[in-house]
Amino acid sequence: MQLSHRHDDFIKPIDMLGMLNIYGPTITASKGDEHRKYRSIASPSFNENTHRTVWREAIRQAELMLEVWNHNTGHVSNLNVHANRYALHVLSKALFNREMAWDLAPEKPPGHQLTYPEAISAVFKYNNTLFMTPRALLNISPVKEHRLARQAFVEFRKYMEEMVQEQKRMAGAKQPTGHVNLLENFVSAAHSTHASPIPDAAVFGNLFIFILAGHETSANTMTFALSLLACRPNFQKALQAGIDNIVGGRDPATWMYPQDYTKIMDGHIGALMNETLRLYTVLPFLPKTNEKAQTISVDGVKHVIAPNTLAMINTSATHRHPKHWPLPLNRSYDSPPYPVSSFQPERWLSEHRPVPGAFIPFAEGFRSCMGSRFARIEFCAAIATICKNYTVELEDGTGQAALAKAEAQLSSGVGFEMGLKLKEPVALKFVRRSV
Numbered sequence: 136m137q138l139s140h141r142h143d144d145f146i147k148p149i150d151m152l153g154m155l156n157i158y159g160p161t162i163t164a165s166k167g168d169e170h171r172k173y174r175s176i177a178s179p180s181f182n183e184n185t186h187r188t189v190w191r192e193a194i195r196q197a198e199l200m201l202e203v204w205n206h207n208t209g210h211v212s213n214l215n216v217h218a219n220r221y222a223l224h225v226l227s228k229a230l231f232n233r234e235m236a237w238d239l240a241p242e243k244p245p246g247h248q249l250t251y252p253e254a255i256s257a258v259f260k261y262n263n264t265l266f267m268t269p270r271a272l273l274n275i276s277p278v279k280e281h282r283l284a285r286q287a288f289v290e291f292r293k294y295m296e297e298m299v300q301e302q303k304r305m306a307g308a309k310q311p312t313g314h315v316n317l318l319e320n321f322v323s324a325a326h327s328t329h330a331s332p333i334p335d336a337a338v339f340g341n342l343f344i345f346i347l348a349g350h351e352t353s354a355n356t357m358t359f360a361l362s363l364l365a366c367r368p369n370f371q372k373a374l375q376a377g378i379d380n381i382v383g384g385r386d387p388a389t390w391m392y393p394q395d396y397t398k399i400m401d402g403h404i405g406a407l408m409n410e411t412l413r414l415y416t417v418l419p420f421l422p423k424t425n426e427k428a429q430t431i432s433v434d435g436v437k438h439v440i441a442p443n444t445l446a447m448i449n450t451s452a453t454h455r456h457p458k459h460w461p462l463p464l465n466r467s468y469d470s471p472p473y474p475v476s477s478f479q480p481e482r483w484l485s486e487h488r489p490v491p492g493a494f495i496p497f498a499e500g501f502r503s504c505m506g507s508r509f510a511r512i513e514f515c516a517a518i519a520t521i522c523k524n525y526t527v528e529l530e531d532g533t534g535q536a537a538l539a540k541a542e543a544q545l546s547s548g549v550g551f552e553m554g555l556k557l558k559e560p561v562a563l564k565f566v567r568r569s570v
């Protein structure tokens with residue numbers, strides 16, 4: 136809490152995060168006035184109009200995703216790929232007003248070698264190469280990995296340039312609506328008439344970082360949540376009964392924001408999200424540093440932190456602290472911390488709430504997540520739309536062996552890339568609910 140809230144004393148280690156600036160300066164890898172500026176440009180885009188768009192688009196995209204699954208008789212061998220696409224589509228609509236279809240064989244637009252989703256997934260696939268390889272080397276290297284990374288980088292930049300150009304063209308023609316999206320805000324902040332315009336590179340850097348921050352995080356959370364749900368049929372039944380209670384027989388297209396969302400977030404689906412984020416904290420550590428010596432107090436004892444110390448807020452351990460997170464009966468913290476065995480979403484349905492600082496999946500304070508409400512709305516809309524009509528099951532069946540295999544995957548098969556994710560997908564199937 137002290138590291139999160141003393142924002143003048145503990146800042147982001149910019150040297151370490153600078154590698155994220157592949158397209159230009161970003162909100163994530165900046166500090167002080169520069170960070171404040173990007174944050175103030177972006178903030179107005181996260182308003183209730185945007186949230187309403189997120190709700191509507193998330194429901195629409197979840198229905199489109201279900202159609203794709205239905206084509207494959209409900210079998211989904213790698214949910215994360217679809218969840219990524221779902222989250223990217225919702226983000227594109229809400230932040231860039233770009234409507235995306237689930238076209239399984241999309242055509243490449245003229246002048247492009249990759250489609251927009253292909254370019255984005257390739258940038259994420261080769262992100263380590265892009266972050267670590269000097270640009271001069273990447274530009275000439277004949278190594279296949281480098282060539283593909285370069286192609287992804289160039290293609291995605293072209294798409295961003297086209298979006299920016301299109302936005303500039305429309306800016307003059309458009310009637311003011313009072314609702315301005317992230318793209319519009321960054322483009323107009325770079326315009327020469329702006330009081331202190333940001334460089335064009337900062338538009339590209341920030342568009343990229345918002346896509347990075349806002350789609351894998353949500354996709355990984357959704358993947359873990361649905362995989363966990365398949366392992367807990369009883370909780371899933373209760374969750375489905377909860378949805379029926381809230382929305383009855385109403386068509387998802389008529390579900391309302393904020394009324395239905397609030398009830399869904401306060402019920403089993405919100406509990407599922409919180410418990411998933413507790414055990415699968417997408418960002419398991421949050422880096423901070425201090426330019427001057429700082430004193431922090433722990434249990435009444437003062438500790439001096441030397442200048443330029445790299446301090447990691449260990450979110451993962453915070454979410455398992457035995458004082459704040461008692462395990463279910465007959466489990467012990469002495470045994471390995473298998474997330475599935477301590478998965479207890481029901482804890483969120485009681486009045487009991489964690490003390491401040493004990494649950495920090497979106498971080499705390501000045502550098503906390505800008506999209507936390509966005510992410511919650513998107514999650515609730517997807518899970519409600521899917522689970523209203525479908526039950527998620529393990530592809531391998533409901534027996535003990537299938538459950539043990541899935542639990543092992545969901546425990547030791549988890550790794551860290553840009554965030555925490557499953558290394559091997561848990562194969563799932565979606566079965567239509569009998570009414």
Ligand code: HEM
Binds near residue numbers: 226356422
């Ligand atoms: C379940 C989904 C998400 C999780 C768990 C999550 C978590 C986090 C965390 C822990 C941080 C702080 C990082 C740090 O201190 O190093 C963060 C920052 C950020 N997040 Fe999220 N996030 C999610 C979704 C989103 C979405 C949907 C968006 C945008 C649409 C978004 C935009 C951002 C931005 C811009 C920052 C940087 C804020 C700053 O440095 O001032 N996030 N997120």
